[in-house]
Amino acid sequence: MTLELATELHHRAIVADAHNDLLCAVASRPSELWSDFFRAQWLPQLQEGGVDLQILPVFIDDAYRPEGALRRTLRMIEAAHRLAEGNADAVGLCLTGADIDRVIADGRIALVLALEGMPGIADDVEMLETVHRLGVRVGSVAHFGRSAFADGSGEDAAGSRLTRSGIRAVAEMERIGMIFDVSHLGAGGVDHVLELATRPVMATHSSARALFDHHRNLTDSQLTGIAASGGLVCINFFAPYLHESEYAIDTLVDHFEHVVSVAGLEHVGMGSDFVQEVIDDTTAPCCVQTTIEGVPADEYLPGLEGPAGFPLVTEALLRRGWAEADILAVLGGNLQRFLRTELGATVRD
Numbered sequence: 001m002t003l004e005l006a007t008e009l010h011h012r013a014i015v016a017d018a019h020n021d022l023l024c025a026v027a028s029r030p031s032e033l034w035s036d037f038f039r040a041q042w043l044p045q046l047q048e049g050g051v052d053l054q055i056l057p058v059f060i061d062d063a064y065r066p067e068g069a070l071r072r073t074l075r076m077i078e079a080a081h082r083l084a085e086g087n088a089d090a091v092g093l094c095l096t097g098a099d100i101d102r103v104i105a106d107g108r109i110a111l112v113l114a115l116e117g118m119p120g121i122a123d124d125v126e127m128l129e130t131v132h133r134l135g136v137r138v139g140s141v142a143h144f145g146r147s148a149f150a151d152g153s154g155e156d157a158a159g160s161r162l163t164r165s166g167i168r169a170v171a172e173m174e175r176i177g178m179i180f181d182v183s184h185l186g187a188g189g190v191d192h193v194l195e196l197a198t199r200p201v202m203a204t205h206s207s208a209r210a211l212f213d214h215h216r217n218l219t220d221s222q223l224t225g226i227a228a229s230g231g232l233v234c235i236n237f238f239a240p241y242l243h244e245s246e247y248a249i250d251t252l253v254d255h256f257e258h259v260v261s262v263a264g265l266e267h268v269g270m271g272s273d274f275v276q277e278v279i280d281d282t283t284a285p286c287c288v289q290t291t292i293e294g295v296p297a298d299e300y301l302p303g304l305e306g307p308a309g310f311p312l313v314t315e316a317l318l319r320r321g322w323a324e325a326d327i328l329a330v331l332g333g334n335l336q337r338f339l340r341t342e343l344g345a346t347v348r349d
Contacts, residue, residue, distance in 0.1 A: 012328070039083075070120035092110060125172050235259060256317070
């Protein structure tokens with residue numbers, strides 16, 4: 001294998017990432033800087049990494065919960081719209097699968113909005129349609145802790161499933177055409193969703209618990225269930241969720257290979273969860289975390305601290321002996337196809 005071959009293949013690929021928290025950094029600026037900051041700081045990284053499709057989660061930091069959660073949610077949604085409008089030559093905010101295909105065909109980056117944890121919604125299921133009208137197309141209903149809809153994975157000891165509102169949320173998201181994201185959901189909640197779902201579900205940024213036993217990862221039975229729904233598992237790149245101490249790109253490839261072996265090639269994608277720059281950018285020196293849910297908060301895969309490093313994934317998969325067609329699928333072909341199918345050509349009534 002040569003570096004030239006990996007570079008050529010990566011350039012040819014659709015590169016799609018299901019989770020990058022860059023909106024947190026954008027929305028932390030004054031509104032008049034949103035567009036220019038994205039263009040100066042994030043667009044070059046995305047372009048260097050060859051990114052064609054990016055899901056942008058709206059994540060609400062603890063400082064805004066609970067009173068300011070809805071206001072912060074709306075501010076971040078507005079930031080996404082304005083950065084897309086201000087950089088329309090390079091990106092497009094997409095509402096449908098047809099939008100995604102068109103933006104990528106234009107040579108621009110397709111952006112899709114997601115909600116992570118939904119603290120701004122609380123238990124007001126009706127507001128799911130409101131945020132859908134504003135452009136949100138993917139949603140998870142809990143983070144590490146407890147929400148009105150469900151427990152996050154950090155609460156697994158409670159053994160809980162979805163609340164009544166959470167059950168209603170699954171049905172409502174299916175009705176309006178919002179994709180349900182099980183990443184961060186507690187183990188009982190994931191199982192409950194898989195029992196209830198009549199549409200495919202996805203994990204935007206989760207890895208294999210069989211390889212590293214952390215509550216943020218998914219068990220083999222959960223991987224199988226997501227695949228059986230017709231869904232997608234997008235592998236998380238955060239090093240301390242991949243291994244206890246071996247923070248190397250080959251460890252990431254191990255997770256890709258395990259999830260492919262359990263769920264099937266067509267059900268695997270990338271969900272980078274690049275957080276180093278966002279955390280450094282938005283956390284005051286007084287409040288830097290040294291751990292996240294029991295693992296180091298400041299350890300990253302070398303070269304994969306941000307989206308510019310995506311070509312290293314292509315190189316590593318080639319080096320491991322993957323077929324070109326399989327690499328193209330997990331780099332982004334699968335995620336583009338999944339969103340094309342699930343979001344369709346038009347916004348649902």
